[in-house]
Amino acid sequence: MAPASTPPDLPRTRTNPFDPPPEYAALRAEAPISRFVWPNGVEGWLVTTYDEVRKLLADPRLSINRFNSPPPSVSVVKDRKPEAMLPRSLVAMDPPEHTPWRRAIVREMTPRWARSMEPRIQAITREYLERIRDTGPPADLVPELALPVPSRVICEVLGVPAADQEFFQEQAEVRSQVGAPPDRVNAATTALYEYLDQLVSDKRKAGDAEDVLARLARAEIAGEPAPHDIVVGQAMLLLIAGHETTANMIGLGVATLMDNRERIADLSDTVKGAALVEEIMRMHAIIQWGIIRRATADIDLEVNGENVHIAAGDWVVSSLASANRDESRYGCPHAVDTGQNQAPHLTFGYGVHQCAGQSLARTEVRVVLRELFAMFPELRTTSPVAELRYRKDMWVYGLFECPVVW
Amino acid sequence: MIRVSVDRSRCCGAGLCAQDLPDVFDQGDDAVVVLLDEHPADELADDLDDVAFACPSGAIRVHRD
Numbered sequence: 001m002a003p004a005s006t007p008p009d010l011p012r013t014r015t016n017p018f019d020p021p022p023e024y025a026a027l028r029a030e031a032p033i034s035r036f037v038w039p040n041g042v043e044g045w046l047v048t049t050y051d052e053v054r055k056l057l058a059d060p061r062l063s064i065n066r067f068n069s070p071p072p073s074v075s076v077v078k079d080r081k082p083e084a085m086l087p088r089s090l091v092a093m094d095p096p097e098h099t100p101w102r103r104a105i106v107r108e109m110t111p112r113w114a115r116s117m118e119p120r121i122q123a124i125t126r127e128y129l130e131r132i133r134d135t136g137p138p139a140d141l142v143p144e145l146a147l148p149v150p151s152r153v154i155c156e157v158l159g160v161p162a163a164d165q166e167f168f169q170e171q172a173e174v175r176s177q178v179g180a181p182p183d184r185v186n187a188a189t190t191a192l193y194e195y196l197d198q199l200v201s202d203k204r205k206a207g208d209a210e211d212v213l214a215r216l217a218r219a220e221i222a223g224e225p226a227p228h229d230i231v232v233g234q235a236m237l238l239l240i241a242g243h244e245t246t247a248n249m250i251g252l253g254v255a256t257l258m259d260n261r262e263r264i265a266d267l268s269d270t271v272k273g274a275a276l277v278e279e280i281m282r283m284h285a286i287i288q289w290g291i292i293r294r295a296t297a298d299i300d301l302e303v304n305g306e307n308v309h310i311a312a313g314d315w316v317v318s319s320l321a322s323a324n325r326d327e328s329r330y331g332c333p334h335a336v337d338t339g340q341n342q343a344p345h346l347t348f349g350y351g352v353h354q355c356a357g358q359s360l361a362r363t364e365v366r367v368v369l370r371e372l373f374a375m376f377p378e379l380r381t382t383s384p385v386a387e388l389r390y391r392k393d394m395w396v397y398g399l400f401e402c403p404v405v406w
Numbered sequence: 407m408i409r410v411s412v413d414r415s416r417c418c419g420a421g422l423c424a425q426d427l428p429d430v431f432d433q434g435d436d437a438v439v440v441l442l443d444e445h446p447a448d449e450l451a452d453d454l455d456d457v458a459f460a461c462p463s464g465a466i467r468v469h470r471d
Contacts, residue, residue: 058464099418102418102419103438106419107433107435107437110437112421112433350462351418351462352462354420356420358420359425
């Protein structure tokens with residue numbers, strides 16, 4: 001298949017806040033792997049079907065390590081300044097370098113551990129809900145619930161001292177505010193980095209603390225002491241990946257349930273609640289423009305009877321949001337339906353880089369939504385959900401605010 | 407008869423198998439898969455196929471000997 005001379009833009013204009021842009025349905029039907037161009041003129045491959053996304057995300061010839069080959073400006077926001085550079089972490093490592101680091105981190109975040117965290121997540125959630133009850137109605141669930149709960153949880157998991165959690169939350173919140181100037185976002189990122197840099201040093205010196213960062217700081221990776229800067233990088237990753245994403249999924253979950261109120265009762269049952277959360281997560285692949293990899297070797301694939309040749313050095317974007325709506329995998333792709341054939345959604349990605357915090361995220365979203373509607377069964381947004389402000393120009397999709405009354 | 411095999415060198419420790427079929431799979435201290443039951447009951451065949459499909463690193467194989 002010869003690439004078109006002027007490929008289309010990456011589709012990114014939604015016609016409603018709950019569905020990916022309509023172009024994806026046509027791409028799935030006609031061109032599961034197609035050429036596209038970023039706003040800065042750099043071209044790449046866009047992958048839109050469930051099977052092809054899975055296949056390519058599991059392909060070791062696609063590299064996640066962009067450190068030595070910085071990506072084109074993938075930002076779709078014009079005149080955006082470069083983001084503060086973060087130290088290396090799991091999301092910049094390919095196997096075999098990736099493997100021991102991945103194991104050192106996922107062993108801290110297993111499904112069994114996430115289940116054991118449920119009572120603590122419930123207690124933290126209730127603390128914020130009681131504050132909302134005592135000061136409202138109304139309330140904005142984004143800053144008052146969706147952002148602080150995951151932040152508190154990840155602080156406790158990482159071993160951030162209670163006295164520093166407010167600072168930690170403030171910086172993390174700046175990063176996800178509507179219209180936050182890039183300079184402020186960068187300043188917050190740098191402040192978090194410097195804080196974690198010091199914290200990791202302190203934990204290594206103390207030598208006896210039992211939390212994730214302390215164990216990572218003391219870990220041996222492939223027989224060598226874990227390098228300090230990479231431990232700090234992993235800490236930043238855990239913080240950022242575990243905070244904004246979960247917060248946005250909670251907000252979108254509330255919005256989704258406003259139009260599916262009959263499903264709210266499912267939340268009080270662990271099994272039904274988990275199935276409902278999976279459907280909410282399938283509907284909203286919040287990494288809305290997909291995940292970027294770069295081919296390290298030529299890859300030839302047969303798609304719909306045609307050969308697709310991805311050349312070494314090509315950029316490849318896998319659309320999780322499109323894959324989650326693939327008509328060949330889901331009988332009812334665009335609605336919340338826990339009864340349909342359940343191919344596992346790709347919101348957490350696929351392959352060895354699949355989200356390390358997925359079990360914690362699942363538990364957090366389920367517990368927060370359950371506790372929210374248990375305390376406020378009549379909760380409703382102050383305007384129709386379609387009219388709320390969505391993060392349509394942000395890498396991580398979600399709601400900027402979720403004003404509610406009860 | 408069903409036989410299950412796991413490739414511990416491929417496993418990336420997501421733990422989805424141990425979550426869904428805890429009598430067949432576990433995770434060791436390093437999060438890597440531990441196979442508890444190489445010959446699960448035939449009734450588990452569909453569940454085993456689902457778990458093998460969901461495994462993000464393709465580390466699980468279900469054989470029908």
